[in-house]
Amino acid sequence: MKEVGPIPRRDSKNSPSMWREHHAVLEALQEEEPHAILRAFLEASENSDYLEMLPGPTLAEIIRAVDPSHFLDQYKDVFHDFQSYRVMPLPESLRSLKQVFADYGNAIHLILSRWQGLNRSLGINEYRMLLNIARAMGDGKTAVAIFDTMRADHVEPDTVCYNYLFEARSWSDAYHTSGRWRLRVIPRNIDLRQTRREETRGFEGYETGHRGIRDETIRNFDRMRMSGVTTDVNTFGQLMLGMAREGDIEGVKSVLKRIWNVEVDSILREDDNYLLFENNLFPSSPLYPNKSLLFTIAHIFCINNQLPAALRVVDVFSRKYAVEIDMKTWAELFEWTFVLAARRYGEAKNDGSKVGQLPLASVENLWATMVSEPYNVSPTMPMYNRRIRALWKRQMYDEMLLAMQAGRKLHKIQHRNLQRKLGSLGRRIQQDRNTDEITLDCGIDESTGSNTTSFTTGNDGNNLQFTSVLEHETNRNFEAGMVMSKDEESLERAKIHEHRDFTMVSRWARLFMAGSRWIPPKERDLNWERIGAPDAIRKFWHYRPRSGFCYKISTGKIQFPPSRGEPEFVLTVVRDDPSKTPGVDIVQDTRNPPTALYNAWSCPDPLGLKESATSRRGR
Numbered sequence: 001m002k003e004v005g006p007i008p009r010r011d012s013k014n015s016p017s018m019w020r021e022h023h024a025v026l027e028a029l030q031e032e033e034p035h036a037i038l039r040a041f042l043e044a045s046e047n048s049d050y051l052e053m054l055p056g057p058t059l060a061e062i063i064r065a066v067d068p069s070h071f072l073d074q075y076k077d078v079f080h081d082f083q084s085y086r087v088m089p090l091p092e093s094l095r096s097l098k099q100v101f102a103d104y105g106n107a108i109h110l111i112l113s114r115w116q117g118l119n120r121s122l123g124i125n126e127y128r129m130l131l132n133i134a135r136a137m138g139d140g141k142t143a144v145a146i147f148d149t150m151r152a153d154h155v156e157p158d159t160v161c162y163n164y165l166f167e168a169r170s171w172s173d174a175y176h177t178s179g180r181w182r183l184r185v186i187p188r189n190i191d192l193r194q195t196r197r198e199e200t201r202g203f204e205g206y207e208t209g210h211r212g213i214r215d216e217t218i219r220n221f222d223r224m225r226m227s228g229v230t231t232d233v234n235t236f237g238q239l240m241l242g243m244a245r246e247g248d249i250e251g252v253k254s255v256l257k258r259i260w261n262v263e264v265d266s267i268l269r270e271d272d273n274y275l276l277f278e279n280n281l282f283p284s285s286p287l288y289p290n291k292s293l294l295f296t297i298a299h300i301f302c303i304n305n306q307l308p309a310a311l312r313v314v315d316v317f318s319r320k321y322a323v324e325i326d327m328k329t330w331a332e333l334f335e336w337t338f339v340l341a342a343r344r345y346g347e348a349k350n351d352g353s354k355v356g357q358l359p360l361a362s363v364e365n366l367w368a369t370m371v372s373e374p375y376n377v378s379p380t381m382p383m384y385n386r387r388i389r390a391l392w393k394r395q396m397y398d399e400m401l402l403a404m405q406a407g408r409k410l411h412k413i414q415h416r417n418l419q420r421k422l423g424s425l426g427r428r429i430q431q432d433r434n435t436d437e438i439t440l441d442c443g444i445d446e447s448t449g450s451n452t453t454s455f456t457t458g459n460d461g462n463n464l465q466f467t468s469v470l471e472h473e474t475n476r477n478f479e480a481g482m483v484m485s486k487d488e489e490s491l492e493r494a495k496i497h498e499h500r501d502f503t504m505v506s507r508w509a510r511l512f513m514a515g516s517r518w519i520p521p522k523e524r525d526l527n528w529e530r531i532g533a534p535d536a537i538r539k540f541w542h543y544r545p546r547s548g549f550c551y552k553i554s555t556g557k558i559q560f561p562p563s564r565g566e567p568e569f570v571l572t573v574v575r576d577d578p579s580k581t582p583g584v585d586i587v588q589d590t591r592n593p594p595t596a597l598y599n600a601w602s603c604p605d606p607l608g609l610k611e612s613a614t615s616r617r618g619r
Helices: 016-031 034-044 048-053 056-065 073-080 097-116 124-137 140-152 159-170 187-195 213-226 233-244 249-260 264-268 272-276 291-303 307-320 327-341 362-371 381-393 397-428 486-514 523-539 593-601 609-618
Strands: 454-457 462-465 549-553 556-560 570-575 586-588
Touching (some): 034 486, 048 097, 056 124, 140 159, 233 249, 249 264, 291 307, 381 486
16 A cells, blocks of 8 residues: 555535545555556546645656556557557457547646646656656657646756657657558668658658767757756666767767777677676666666667667677566567568569568577577577468468467467456456546647647747647547556457457468469479378468469469358369369368368378368268
């Protein structure tokens, strides 16, 4: 149980309902449940008398408790890999990442607008919270506006405020569709960010060149030091990231050498002397490396097409400072290995995308390193997704099928966990959420298509708009009852997670069934096309392309027509040379479609599919 400040003196003019709401806020604070705190405070703050008598320590604790990490970070993680492949549209009952951002931002806006309605100014805690929201949403423009207004209100920013500003600018617009791919430092991307033309949509997050992101970061860093604000490990991490956004790797190396005594060039020369570099930092030092710094270093070298440097430097930091390489850093390294190992075709051959090109085998090599000693990483579904696609590109179908089976096994485990979660959460979620109507103007400007939600800071009437991330897809009013509970959000994320993973496995099945090039010249491969391939299709039949598919064999192709629901199944064997494939052209089997593939070839049934199909009919 937490102490949340003194309880205000009860006055006879205060209504009983206000006191019930006040105690609901205190109870939520003591339980430390952010979602309950946010909803309870939104409901209580409808009463201006409640806000007037609210103690300062209680408001500070409320602001601390509703940190965006509790509401946005897990959504960002699950949506991260929605952009790396085509996915089926989300059901209407599930929110997009844009809607998640908008709902949380509107809730915070509602709190602060009511607070300011009492002619109360914002302090360091409120400004820090606004900068944190802009950071979490990747809204660099709003972060700059908040920071400028903060200084105009004579509120001096601290280390955390500066770090939030740096991060919001460096990751501006990086969470929208395909945004992170545009962070790669290649000539085409740099030029598009520098031109500042209208056709460069998707590259507006930050600029390059004169007064670009590098100059801006260094300028703010110098201002920070001149103001006497203390720097820490996150400050220097964001300083390096601002440099790296424009390809200033030499500047990054200089910071690594000066602050942490890590000389990148010696590491890349595999000079053992780097192991003798003195570690003059204590774990209690604000500059001591952490997991976040390892991720930043990996990201810096990866976006600059230097994956070998990323692997080596991260490994050195991990060993020298005894910092564990977490799953987020491994995912970043593996993702960019996949990107840099991909072959380039068409215009991509000439736009600089071939810079830092890796061998196709790099994905498999890093996979073997991750899952082995001493790292023993447990692969995630996105990791399986990239490995399987890399194996498909190399036409390594045996290894691809084994990886698909392992990925499907993981998906089944997660699916069972989802079913259990559906049962337990469903019993706890409150069904009736009747609340008094609370309205907030947060519509869309029809002329520009931009969101009109704004934060008013200070008493001078300056409006700060979340211009890039709070764009609603529908025009609707926000009210306190729309704040989802912790259980409801957990359930929603689980459904989005399942939707994402099912789409991944379905894509593997499509690549394997419809995208593989099986033209076997040897008898060994004939066994594969007549026995192995049908067995694989049977295992992944649930994930098959519903639009139909076909694949080539030694004497023609096997064609599966589109399936809508569960209609009668028709398998067509298209023969190039009828003399080589005697037997049936069209086979019908409504119960076990892949069994028809065996029947069509009139071959033995080594897997017992015919028997299992017969037994099912008997049941």
